[in-house]
Amino acid sequence: xxxxxxxxxxxxxxxxxxxxxxxxxxxxxxxxxxxxxxxxxxxxxxxxxxxxxxxxxxxxxxxxxxxxxxxxxxxxxxxxxxxxxxxxxxxxxxxxxxxxxxxxxxxxxxxxxxxxxxxxxxxxxxxxxxxxxxxxxxxxxxxxxxxxxxxxxxxxxxxxxxxxxxxxxxxxxxxx
Amino acid sequence: xxxxxxxxxxxxxxxxxxxxxxxxxxxxxxxxxxxxxxxxxxxxxxxxxxxxxxxxxxxxxxxxxxxxxxxxxxxxxxxxxxxxxxxxxxxxxxxxxxxxxxxxxxxxxxxxxxxxxxxxxxxxxxxxxxxxxxxxxxxxxxxxxxxxxxxxxxxxxxxxxxxxxxxxxxxxxxxx
DNA sequence: TATTGTTATACTCTATAACTATA
DNA sequence: TATAGTTATAGAGTATAACAATA
Numbered sequence: 001x002x003x004x005x006x007x008x009x010x011x012x013x014x015x016x017x018x019x020x021x022x023x024x025x026x027x028x029x030x031x032x033x034x035x036x037x038x039x040x041x042x043x044x045x046x047x048x049x050x051x052x053x054x055x056x057x058x059x060x061x062x063x064x065x066x067x068x069x070x071x072x073x074x075x076x077x078x079x080x081x082x083x084x085x086x087x088x089x090x091x092x093x094x095x096x097x098x099x100x101x102x103x104x105x106x107x108x109x110x111x112x113x114x115x116x117x118x119x120x121x122x123x124x125x126x127x128x129x130x131x132x133x134x135x136x137x138x139x140x141x142x143x144x145x146x147x148x149x150x151x152x153x154x155x156x157x158x159x160x161x162x163x164x165x166x167x168x169x170x171x172x173x174x175x176x
Numbered sequence: 177x178x179x180x181x182x183x184x185x186x187x188x189x190x191x192x193x194x195x196x197x198x199x200x201x202x203x204x205x206x207x208x209x210x211x212x213x214x215x216x217x218x219x220x221x222x223x224x225x226x227x228x229x230x231x232x233x234x235x236x237x238x239x240x241x242x243x244x245x246x247x248x249x250x251x252x253x254x255x256x257x258x259x260x261x262x263x264x265x266x267x268x269x270x271x272x273x274x275x276x277x278x279x280x281x282x283x284x285x286x287x288x289x290x291x292x293x294x295x296x297x298x299x300x301x302x303x304x305x306x307x308x309x310x311x312x313x314x315x316x317x318x319x320x321x322x323x324x325x326x327x328x329x330x331x332x333x334x335x336x337x338x339x340x341x342x343x344x345x346x347x348x349x350x351x352x
Numbered sequence: 353t354a355t356t357g358t359t360a361t362a363c364t365c366t367a368t369a370a371c372t373a374t375a
Numbered sequence: 376t377a378t379a380g381t382t383a384t385a386g387a388g389t390a391t392a393a394c395a396a397t398a
Contacts, residue, residue, distance in 0.1 A: 025244025068201025
């Protein structure tokens with residue numbers, strides 16, 4: 001019975017063990033499939049880790065990026081996490097409402113907002129950072145210390161190499 | 177003007193170049209951040225590649241998995257892509273409606289469905305496979321042939337190592 | 353005219369819970 | 376009672392388009 005319950009959980013819970021007996025076929029030799037499953041697993045693991053702190057998807061990244069770039073505009077912040085500004089607005093609204101972020105008109109361009117963290121925002125970031133550090137330690141253990149730098153380098157190459165090139169062709173650089 | 181438009185596109189389009197001048201700070205040394213951005217870039221690149229074929233998120237994986245495991249049940253299929261069966265139902269409904277997949281009651285357990293591909297389903301899979309092969313070639317180029325096997329191995333370790341262990345503690349690690 | 357950001361709106365994906373049919 | 380799968384429903388997260396304010 002406990003046995004059966006465990007089997008059910010293993011089958012039914014998508015966060016569970018994984019494919020098991022299922023043959024992955026061509027997919028199993030693929031970077032794409034594992035890139036996705038690894039990312040999802042890592043993402044969920046971080047959310048579990050940060051349980052208690054509010055760990056919504058990009059919250060930590062947003063706080064960390066504002067911290068690293070005080071006065072950053074919403075457009076630049078959106079670009080850094082590859083989202084539209086309109087997608088960012090609700091998250092920032094929440095952060096402002098919570099007193100974590102200050103939205104001040106940029107002096108140079110009064111259409112733009114300059115974002116900065118409040119003390120509370122820094123504290124919230126620190127709390128998430130603690131989870132993130134542990135999470136990275138987990139990842140390190142799995143990646144292997146000696147592979148870490150190479151692994152990150154490859155991920156960066158993928159992110160940059162496959163990014164949608166807006167309009168312009170792929171490397172000849174002539175902007176037509 | 178073309179210049180300004182390009183700058184706007186680069187700022188506004190989340191699929192564009194990337195952070196640019198933005199300092200990533202701690203995030204920039206992190207596996208997590210690049211794992212996510214790389215996965216998203218790869219995912220979007222595949223969708224672009226398969227443009228024309230219906231490349232909705234897991235469609236190719238679903239078809240490929242049914243092909244590799246004829247008669248697979250919906251529960252096992254859901255587990256392989258780490259989703260709930262209820263999340264899979266709409267996709268399968270569509271595939272059945274399109275005449276790509278046959279849902280037949282399993283003889284062993286008449287509650288379950290045994291899934292198989294029709295000729296049309298195989299054809300649809302082949303079309304997506306062509307895009308997937310090209311896509312993997314792109315990834316190979318970025319990953320580097322000599323790194324590919326290690327890279328996949330690491331991704332697998334992450335996916336398996338960080339998967340939610342249902343109930344039971346983490347392999348002897350005290351749950352504190 | 354172009355650009356920054358907001359608002360309104362819609363869409364996709366996923367999960368939870370209640371349910372049916374079978375075991 | 377337990378399990379396979381469906382249905383109804385709700386909630387994230389994101390995008391597009393129209394808009395206001397500023398450049």
